[in-house]
Amino acid sequence: MTIDLNELPRRRGTQSLKWDQGFGDPDVLPLWVADMDFKCSPAIVKAVSERALEGIYGYTIRTDEYENAITGWFRRRHDWNIEAGWITDSPGVVPSLSLAVQSLTNPGDEIILQSPVYSPFYDVILKNGRKLAESPLLLSNGRYEMNYGRLEALMRGGAKLLLLCSPQNPGGRVWTKEELVRLGDLCVKYGVKVVADEIHCDLVFPEHKHYPFASLSEAFADITITCLAPSKTFNIPGLSTSFAVISNPKLKRQFDDRIQALALSSVNFFGPPATIAAYNESEPWLEAVLAYVQSNQEYAVSFLSEQLPALTPIVSEGTYLLWVDCRELNLPPAELKRLMYKEARIAFNEGSQYGKEGEGFLRINLACPRDLLAEALNRFASAIQSRAN
Ligand SMILES: Cc1ncc(COP(=O)(O)O)c(C=O)c1O
Numbered sequence: 001m002t003i004d005l006n007e008l009p010r011r012r013g014t015q016s017l018k019w020d021q022g023f024g025d026p027d028v029l030p031l032w033v034a035d036m037d038f039k040c041s042p043a044i045v046k047a048v049s050e051r052a053l054e055g056i057y058g059y060t061i062r063t064d065e066y067e068n069a070i071t072g073w074f075r076r077r078h079d080w081n082i083e084a085g086w087i088t089d090s091p092g093v094v095p096s097l098s099l100a101v102q103s104l105t106n107p108g109d110e111i112i113l114q115s116p117v118y119s120p121f122y123d124v125i126l127k128n129g130r131k132l133a134e135s136p137l138l139l140s141n142g143r144y145e146m147n148y149g150r151l152e153a154l155m156r157g158g159a160k161l162l163l164l165c166s167p168q169n170p171g172g173r174v175w176t177k178e179e180l181v182r183l184g185d186l187c188v189k190y191g192v193k194v195v196a197d198e199i200h201c202d203l204v205f206p207e208h209k210h211y212p213f214a215s216l217s218e219a220f221a222d223i224t225i226t227c228l229a230p231s232k233t234f235n236i237p238g239l240s241t242s243f244a245v246i247s248n249p250k251l252k253r254q255f256d257d258r259i260q261a262l263a264l265s266s267v268n269f270f271g272p273p274a275t276i277a278a279y280n281e282s283e284p285w286l287e288a289v290l291a292y293v294q295s296n297q298e299y300a301v302s303f304l305s306e307q308l309p310a311l312t313p314i315v316s317e318g319t320y321l322l323w324v325d326c327r328e329l330n331l332p333p334a335e336l337k338r339l340m341y342k343e344a345r346i347a348f349n350e351g352s353q354y355g356k357e358g359e360g361f362l363r364i365n366l367a368c369p370r371d372l373l374a375e376a377l378n379r380f381a382s383a384i385q386s387r388a389n
Contacts, residue, residue: 034169034367070087142312144314230278
């Protein structure tokens with residue numbers, strides 16, 4: 001492993017959404033959108049560079065090597081035997097969520113989500129003309145839990161589909177097998193289909209284990225579209241490469257028909273070599289990144305408890321995102337933004353974008369060198385302390 005995770009790569013001036021979008025001040029430190037301030041694994045950089053040097057960027061086909069890289073990874077890391085025929089390529093996980101909504105429901109249908117949740121979950125329901133059926137997660141002893149009573153009421157009331165975020169963004173839960181089985185049993189009982197966004201499945205700390213929802217039983221697999229990608233895990237979101245896994249042939253046909261209708265089946269030229277290098281050669285890089293992120297989380301949690309005891313971090317079990325309860329500051333969303341961007345000159349994500357239950361929370365991206373995290377937290381603490389004085 002030759003990457004020094006303590007070193008901040010040059011990102012400003014690279015057309016980076018995270019670093020160059022600006023917040024009215026070029027000095028704002030960006031710890032928001034979920035990409036990492038770590039260079040990719042050397043294997044990925046080599047594979048993409050070699051591909052670029054071919055000098056012709058033509059239409060691309062899917063190879064056995066690509067499929068084996070995916071199936072091998074999920075067998076090794078998640079005890080999940082995916083067949084190559086279950087895989088459909090897609091330009092992104094969010095596009096897959098939207099395609100799944102279109103292929104499995106009709107306009108006006110109710111779709112369940114568990115808030116607070118990654119904001120595009122709202123968009124793929126509402127902008128496709130479907131109805132939101134919200135089951136807020138319960139925050140109990142600093143940990144989110146599913147509200148099975150509410151979920152069952154929504155299903156009994158006719159909801160057609162459930163969007164599952166597993167592991168959960170922004171709350172950082174890695175759902176246990178028991179929690180997922182209880183959820184899945186309800187879905188099977190009420191004929192509710194499931195779209196499982198498992199993009200964070202490989203970003204799980206060693207004390208926890210991710211269970212692919214569709215791997216838990218044939219009955220669950222039969223009602224599920226699982227949306228996956230190497231992009232979050234290996235820091236390649238700009239390569240627009242992801243895939244859906246669907247073992248039920250009828251659901252797969254419906255999903256594939258939407259892909260065809262929108263002419264989205266073309267594979268990104270750089271996607272397959274990056275995916276192969278990620279899944280076949282980048283495990284040591286991932287282990288190092290996970291250990292680093294976990295130590296960043298420990299650092300941030302102890303910083304907050306010493307310097308800002310009014311704030312309560314919700315300790316993540318997975319993902320590189322730390323969700324912080326700032327409700328004791330008593331600031332409405334616009335004021336929380338002002339505090340971040342103008343006074344502290346940092347950009348975390350403001351919680352209300354994840355739904356009403358996110359109001360008063362902030363989400364901090366921990367996938368960055370420690371010095372950057374420390375500087376951002378110091379700026380944040382000084383801004384809050386100077387408001388108090
Ligand atoms: C839960 C979740 N799904 C999907 C995405 C983005 O997926 P894509 O860029 O492949 O559309 C993210 C990015 O942060 C995410 O957190």
